[in-house]
Amino acid sequence: MMEVGEWRRSSPSERVAGIILAGGASRRMGANKALLSLNGESLIERTVRCLEQVCGRILLSANDPDSFRHLGVECVPDVYPGQGPMAGIHAALMASDRPWNMVAACDMPFISPALLGALLGLAEAGQGQGDPAAAGPGAVIPVIQGRIHPLLALYRKETAAGLERRLQEGELRMTDWVEELDALLVPEDQLEALMGCSPRKAVFNMNRPEDYEEACRMDAED
């Protein structure tokens, strides 16, 4: 079993698939967020590059494969189109053959291997589980500045079954789904200790043009 922090030596892990969510409409941005560029590299390219450092297989959750063919990454369309990120997670989990699945939205330009690795280390170590015989958490989700971040989190493949039911019944509130998972919610201070830096920048996400401008400023500061 992988110890917390071991990812630094043994990544990428064949036990984990990376699922990149890129099937949204980007209505608020007014342009496909995944294809916006930061410092000459598109967001989707940045995200693939980051996840490849940690995950042994990459799945792109999107419904317009032509936009992403140049990446050479396996594309999985939604089984329930037009239902939002939960439908993207569902389809990719169904397609995955890995026990753990690292979901990342394509609109988070500063996700880092350090954060992904910290979450994976906790998942593999089964931290937070009182009963050593228990199966362990169904998900590992960061809590940063008091908010859960289910679109940058780890899920067991088996959690697809609950999603399927919710999608069939039209129960599309992400927080309701997370509540039914036996999720390990990882507090900010624990992540900071594991990463050696604050995780706040890593969960910055872009919805509107002004967020993109802010991301360009933040990137230039690096």
Ligand SMILES: Nc1nc2c(ncn2[C@@H]2O[C@H](COP(=O)(O)OP(=O)(O)OP(=O)(O)O)[C@@H](O)[C@H]2O)c(=O)[nH]1
């Ligand atoms: N596969 C899939 N991904 C989605 C879907 N809706 C949103 N996403 C992804 O989930 C993440 C968060 O999306 P949002 O910002 O909530 O929605 P969006 O549709 O991209 O943007 P808006 O139209 O402005 O709400 C992004 O990475 C999206 O690409 C969907 O229906 N299917």
